[in-house]
Amino acid sequence: MNIHTKITELLGIKYPIIQGGLQGLGTSELSAKVSEAGGLGLITAGSFDTKEEMIHDIEKARNITNKPLGVNIATGIRKPMDQFIDGAVEADVPIVFTSGRNPEPYIEQLKNNDTIVVHVAPSIRFLKKAESIGCDAVVVNGYECGGHPGKDDVTSLTIVQKASRELSIPVIAAGGFSTGKSLLAALSLGAEGVQMGTRFLLSKESKLHPQIKQKLLCMQENDTILVKKSIGKTARVWKNERSKELADKELKGAPLDDILPYISGESYKELIVYGRTNKGVLSLGQTIGMIEEAKSVKEIIEMIIDDFKKQLEQVNQLTERIKT
Template identity: 40%
Template sequence: MLKTRFTELVGIEYPIMCGGMFQVGRAELCAAVSEAGGLGTITSATQGDPENLRQEIRKVKELTDKPFAVNLSLFPSSRPLPNEEYIDVLIEEGVKIVETSGRSPKDLMQKLKSGGIIVIHKVANAKNAISAENAGVDAVSVVGFETGGHPGMNDIGSIVLTKLVTDAVSVPVLGGGGFSTGQSLVAAMALGAEGVVMGTRFMAVKESILHQNVKNWMINASEAETAIVQKSIGSGSRVALNEVAKEVLKLEERGTTFEELLPLITGKRAPKVYFDGEINAGIWSCGQVVGLINDVPTTKELIDRIVQEAVDSRNFINHAFETKHEASVSER
């Protein structure tokens, strides 16, 4: 067991969280992460309406009796999300952990807390982390420039951001963006984090709903085969560098409007990628960590591997310090 304040807070074995992912965050993957000792997450926006979310929650409970989270997206949306109704479902179904992402969850905190829910808020900088802590969240995750999906607009990497946020708040912090191995877990903890949140790496596991074509693309992709699109409209998103993403980048470089981009960036195109395996059917979230993915293990195999790598890395570091100390003593 790797015990931190975060594992104690949410009642899990290892400080590894699967972040909320649109279309990908479903019951099977969520339950597999939780069963393997991490914290799985289902994504409410994927479900479309409160009753579908209720059924997905019940499906998770059929697959595991371990803790899991539900993501509530607070990002601007062309179709307003019924988050108040989602919260009613969470409380009725006894869900105890929520991940919020997007704007501040301040307006929802009273309702969440009255339902006894632990709130983890995803941020992109230290200022937002402080605001989230002041709003009453129980933990924050900070995602750097490397992350798939929305990394914030300031192009700052995860190592710098993780240290800035752990210095700025007193609640447990998870590092996000570029974390996928035991070595990176140890690095995050060395910076003061008490765990990591991973998305892209969990897309390429056997329990992920993604089409095998997508997983194969990820295995073969390099760290350079992602790009941030939509910066011109103030909603930067890191995605796989496919033909649609290249077209979006061309339009943005030339100068474009939201209306011109919308047919290319609409989430309605994602199912053709994720479920039909048409890699170039639309834009889809993918982090730079894709360059480190070279297999499609089961979720348990992946988490067991990360934990073993973390233990080996810790032992290596301890040995290095002991050797340095012994050498220093012998020189005196």
């Protein structure tokens, strides 16, 4: 079963399912398997120290799959990302997802290389800006998402509908999507596809430390917490002792110097690579409560499509009953 939408047509993929940009984990081992299974895998530039490392990983991915593959570049967050934009162009990557700051400084360079540009944002204002500067599509983050849901606390149910109504370019829904039912819901709301981070975080191909994976498989939808509000970078993360400690410090007005040890790249690596839960915080969406097993990427996508088909059949049967 193929699912044809404007996004599958634009990106050249079989299913309207895009892997989220997973910092430190969105590398060839995972991303290539998502693409091979019919979705779009994204290699995360922030996982590498240099563009040369990223280009090498892109080549590794191309040895695994010849299906469309993209790069995710979060601009203006911790370090300048110009070299990674250059690297995406040098590697002739056909699709680039941007997030963070306004991608306008890079649009001409990417478009001159015939690159499809998709921007990720949590508000209608930023999405409209992305459209106005020439982005080909956008991802809208709802409140449920892992990572950065923005400042307005608007759920996917509302913001996906609004974005789909107010923009003329294709909209991809993110935040709360991990099943076939939620894929069908996103399409019903007007989106042309979904982006899933948390679901692929808990795949067999994800390099997340096995002990962390096991802990997360026991988590429910209320096992996340919002942090970094005090520095204007609100993020939804796993609610463990470390993140609760950070939230408490913020509540008490802790200065930036006291917050940085919790959110630094070094502490994050300690968590995802070595499984040290007393170091760093991990982005995690509320849809964690829907995930019970770490399956292979191929199994995950097959399960989502099977669930989508079954739910679509139920909706069609309901429609027939209403007609009669």
